[in-house]
Amino acid sequence: MRNRASRTAEQVALFRALETARGRDRVFDDPLAVRFLRGGYRGLARAAHIRVVGRGLEKYIDRRWPGPRPSAVARTRLIDDLVTGALAHGARQVLLLGAGYDSRAYRLPGIERVAVFEADHPATQAVKRRLVRGAVRPERRRHVHYVPVDLLTEDLGAVLLGAGFGALEPTVVVWEGVTNYLTEAAVDGTLRRLASLTATGSRLIFTYVDRRALRGEIPVAESWHRAVRRQGEPWTFGFDPAALPGYLAERDMRLALDLSTRDAADRYLQPLGRAENAASFYRVAEAEIQ
Numbered sequence: 001m002r003n004r005a006s007r008t009a010e011q012v013a014l015f016r017a018l019e020t021a022r023g024r025d026r027v028f029d030d031p032l033a034v035r036f037l038r039g040g041y042r043g044l045a046r047a048a049h050i051r052v053v054g055r056g057l058e059k060y061i062d063r064r065w066p067g068p069r070p071s072a073v074a075r076t077r078l079i080d081d082l083v084t085g086a087l088a089h090g091a092r093q094v095l096l097l098g099a100g101y102d103s104r105a106y107r108l109p110g111i112e113r114v115a116v117f118e119a120d121h122p123a124t125q126a127v128k129r130r131l132v133r134g135a136v137r138p139e140r141r142r143h144v145h146y147v148p149v150d151l152l153t154e155d156l157g158a159v160l161l162g163a164g165f166g167a168l169e170p171t172v173v174v175w176e177g178v179t180n181y182l183t184e185a186a187v188d189g190t191l192r193r194l195a196s197l198t199a200t201g202s203r204l205i206f207t208y209v210d211r212r213a214l215r216g217e218i219p220v221a222e223s224w225h226r227a228v229r230r231q232g233e234p235w236t237f238g239f240d241p242a243a244l245p246g247y248l249a250e251r252d253m254r255l256a257l258d259l260s261t262r263d264a265a266d267r268y269l270q271p272l273g274r275a276e277n278a279a280s281f282y283r284v285a286e287a288e289i290q
């Protein structure tokens with residue numbers, strides 16, 4: 001990634017802000033998402049509170065870039081539920097890895113009772129921190145620790161421990177929308193580090209792109225591919241879903257869940273009568289650390 005704040009992270013925040021603006025039939029409420037947007041994006045998200053404008057914007061986005069918006073919405077809600085479950089089952093710290101404009105540290109009920117580590121590329125994190133300072137009162141962010149790290153070049157273990165991360169604490173790690181921007185070596189190194197740093201029974205929630213989509217064996221709307229490439233954040237890594245359980249087992253992890261964002265949309269959006277176009281090659285997995 002180039003040395004500037006992630007553009008794709010901002011787009012995910014825009015999708016969350018649009019979902020939040022829906023009001024009654026939204027599948028999550030992320031009031032900070034709009035505060036993380038700048039310029040035109042913030043204007044769009046504000047205008048989306050007018051129902052007809054919000055629906056029109058979603059329609060325009062989905063026609064021009066089929067897939068990413070409903071995929072982001074469905075995965076956000078699924079991961080909210082998984083993190084909430086892990087907290088209820090005794091996780092004592094949360095690591096948001098490649099946090100972007102994720103606001104879970106400030107919005108999930110009860111999360112303020114545990115330590116939250118937001119680790120991200122320094123360029124994105126600098127912008128996020130400035131925006132958080134303007135949007136979240138100090139007492140509502142006292143439990144949050146910011147850890148700048150480039151996963152392609154730095155040792156995650158050393159930087160986390162240096163920031164006060166509790167080694168061998170029951171932890172829930174969220175690695176959402178990130179693996180597809182890394183290298184095979186960086187993903188492998190990060191997984192091994194996470195397995196050695198956290199307590200047995202800790203949870204790792206991560207998203208990945210089905211490798212066959214990167215090879216052109218599963219169709220991806222060309223506009224989606226082109227958009228991320230043009231922004232300097234091309235997809236560089238994917239897993240083969242069939243090989244994932246074995247791959248994780250070699251790294252002391254047991255795959256507990258592996259759902260496509262299409263499946264997640266069927267669970268959360270379909271019951272609201274929202275026929276969505278979420279991607280089947282974009283997946284959310286949860287692993288238990290052994």
Ligand SMILES: C[S@@+](CC[C@H](N)C(=O)[O-])C[C@H]1O[C@@H](n2cnc3c(N)ncnc32)[C@H](O)[C@@H]1O
Nearest residue numbers: 006008009098099100121124150151152176177
């Ligand atoms: C699509 S955004 C997802 C952000 C957030 N997790 C979410 O779902 O809203 C990708 C994130 O990966 C981070 N990222 C990409 N390459 C990275 C690297 N080499 N080291 C650390 N973070 C990286 C970006 O800074 C950005 O926050």
